[in-house]
Amino acid sequence: MATKQIVVCDWHDGDAEAIHHNAWTNLAGERKENDLCVTHQKEFLKAWETVEKGSSASALRPASRPAPKRLPRSVPSxxxxxxxxxxxxxxxxxxxxxxxxxxxxxxxxxxxxxxxxxxx
Incomplete structure (x- = not known):
């Protein structure tokens, strides 16, 4: 007899089936994973899009504001x-x-x- 394995959404309080699996490595080098339902996957992808857009310091700086200039060192190395x-x-x-x-x-x-x- 065949059995069916149901993965539960990590973000739900109850038993909602998860059909999406996400895996990534955080800044500390730790492997992270989650299993999400359709609704929570949309939320996750929207949040992840924000992370990717801001993945460089220049993307976070407003376009009208130039990058800060480095001041010369008072004493040479x-x-x-x-x-x-x-x-x-x-x-x-x-x-x-x-x-x-x-x-x-x-x-x-x-x-x-x-x-x-x-x-x-």
Whole structure:
């Protein structure tokens, strides 16, 4: 004899048959699932549409308001200071990325001078 399995809507208080299954991963990396009836599936999809529309920060910002501008740092990073010092000492150093260990150690041994402060 065949048996029929009925899945119950997770959002109903009573026993309403669920015919839709949804699965996703939240921001914490947790796997989430729900089983919904036709009515609750429509609500779920409407809410999910809102989530997808706002999935980037620019979509949430009103069009008439520009993105906030970053203010310049009052003190350059140690990486930038070490790079500028190395260039002032005629040492070879990349223009971007992390400075080499030997340059960093030499800059620290020199007392961590901030040659960029003099250029302002």
């Amino acid at each position: 140690e990486n930038a200071q070490a790079r500028a010092w190395a260039k002032s000492q005629n040492m070879e150093v990349n223009d971007n990325g992390r400075v080499g260990f030997h340059i960093e150690q030499a800059w620290k041994k020199a007392g961590k001078p901030n040659v960029l402060a003099d250029q302002r």
